Amino acid sequence: AQTVTQSQPEMSVQEAETVTLSCTYDTSESDYYLFWYKQPPSRQMILVIRQEAYKQQNATENRFSVNFQKAAKSFSLKISDSQLGDAAMYFCDRTGNTPLVFGKGTRLSVIA
């Protein structure tokens, strides 16, 4: 089965500090993409960052970056200089020849 595992149901971080959310996945495909989505209390799903599996370079988007370890099938999200607006559910996802498979999410709290 193609699965995505987020082992941290909840995390918290102090404002302005750095936090890393973990994600591991299982796939038999060689060509796939990995995503982190954010879901704030408004419920709207927002794409945070995307990684193409064939690219060795880790993706970055402003304060968000990933640590992609293909051999280990690991795809963690690092949020630097955390802000109150980063508080949300974060979902790790994988897509390829089969449609998107979501992890169960990590709820991130940001402490002022």
Place this chain on the structure above:
Amino acid sequence: DAGITQSPRHKVTETGTPVTLRCHQTENHRYMYWYRQDPGHGLRLIHYSYGVKDTDKGEVSDGYSVSRSKTEDFLLTLESATSSQTSVYFCAISESPGTSRYNEQFFGPGTRLTVL
């Protein structure tokens, strides 16, 4: 923001009644998806469509059917609603399939369905 709307946004219904949820897009994207979100489960794929009248099952398709007669509309039908189908339902669209560069999914605002 991608032009995706869902209707209704909230619905309360009784067990055994039929329910249809509508997803409408203005982006002319080929791929459309229906997910349900439940606490502790994340989002799970119900059905998806890769073109007009072309649909396929997802992970949790039992009890649901879909139809897509136009590019812009993707309907999700619960033929006889059950309490286990109480959930938040999300529609999503993408320009290309999962192995393509332009495979980002854009999500609608969600529909909260309660089956009593």
